[in-house]
Amino acid sequence: MRLSFAASIAKYKQDSRLNEDAMGDRASLGVYAVSDGASESFDSRRWSKLLVRLFLANAHVDERWLHRAVSLYVRQFDREAMTWSAQAAFDRGSFATLTGIVISPGRSQVQVLGVGDSLAVLVDGTHLVSSYPYQRPEQFALRPLLLSTVWEQNRALLGNALAGLGARWSLRHLRDASVLLMTDALGAWLLRDPRSRVPKLLNLNTSLQFEALVGHERMNGQMRRDDTTLAVIR
């Protein structure tokens, strides 16, 4: 399995540099990840990129991993040199999801880690087999847990909680397995009609096609306008 398609579109095309989604792959180790930075954050773009980078380097996410991520983020800023508002916004924090997968060397299973509402989807042919963390589109209305750059705000994720946030999918007995990773606007759209929408995503070949699909679905009210990212591993 390898990354066969990857694309990301900003919420507003003219603001593409403000896209707060991040994604990455380390195909040689079967590791892939997406992260969706929350808008009301000091620098969620930097935070989401850092989370993906660290996951690709070490997919064993635990309290120590998260502590290191927070330290590396904080080290990039000089709080004392900031304006009063930048200090307050920095103290308030940055927030992001992280959904990553590790495909076992024998291609027999996929380990999924998911914090927040970025979606991982297992597909066989064009049939949706499983999804994590959500299975129904209305679940995207829930307020998701996010990884925070303020250590105290990660309390719910400490101890063994992080280890419990994920799934394990067997690929045995699947004839034509693919895994899709995507951020929430696309995830909610997909789960509303997976039968017709999984093939649309699997048939994408270029980022222009992705842009056209997302643009069309946003315009007809089927997809919420937000930074939108997709990775297809097959």
Add this chain to the structure above:
Amino acid sequence: MPYTADIARTNPTAFLFVVDQSASMDEKLESGQSKAEFVADVLNKTLYQLVIRCTRSEGVRNYFEVGVIGYGGKGVYSGFGGALASDYIHPLAAIEQNPLRVESRAKRVPDGAGGLVDQSVNFPVWFDPATNGGTPMCEALRKTAELMVHWCDAHPTSYPPTIIHVTDGQANDGDPEQIADSAKLISTNDGECLLFNLHIDTSGAQSIIFPASEAGLPDAYSRMLFRMSSNFPPHLVAMAKEKGYPATGESRFFGYKAGYEGIVDFFDIGTRASNLR
């Protein structure tokens, strides 16, 4: 569907605070602060929250424009001072850059290793309490309507402005109800202006927050303020419920004889914009 426009720098929304600064605002609340001092505190904290919610590492994003109107013995005037006094409504970045002063205070924060450490934090002040004279509420609401017509004309596709009016008494320059009704009809393509009325009181009497009907309101004045207030827009219903208020789509964004907690919640819920992504 109204009240669904995305809020962006190219499509900002506006908050306008209309604050009674008449002599009676000098009366003390249970906390020992006067009504004027407490409202000034809450307003400064609200402005602070609006700024930091829109501050990113590269600077302040102008998702909001914010205005303050004060009214009292000196008539109707911009509630901002200093560099902001020349106009009523300003983009958020201008507000961030021009507080009257920034007070430095020590705050105990976790040090990440289980202990606490002192950290210097800054508290900007834009609005000082003042109390003087009568209550020209009608003149203030006329000015409000004038500002909203200009703003909506300049921002036709924006989420409509939210007006938060704070008073402790009755107008002494006429009947404000028709003027309020006119203000509520001013609109952008995304809907009509929202007028939220907050009446504050030191009597300790039972407060009424977000009622769904006039029935149960104690007097003609409270019923008038109720009628002057907009219905809850849908996304704020959920936020009010989160804070424990049984709000519905029929509820009016109105508080009567509100005390400490009611005032804080009113400002907090009233300035939430869920379409800010």
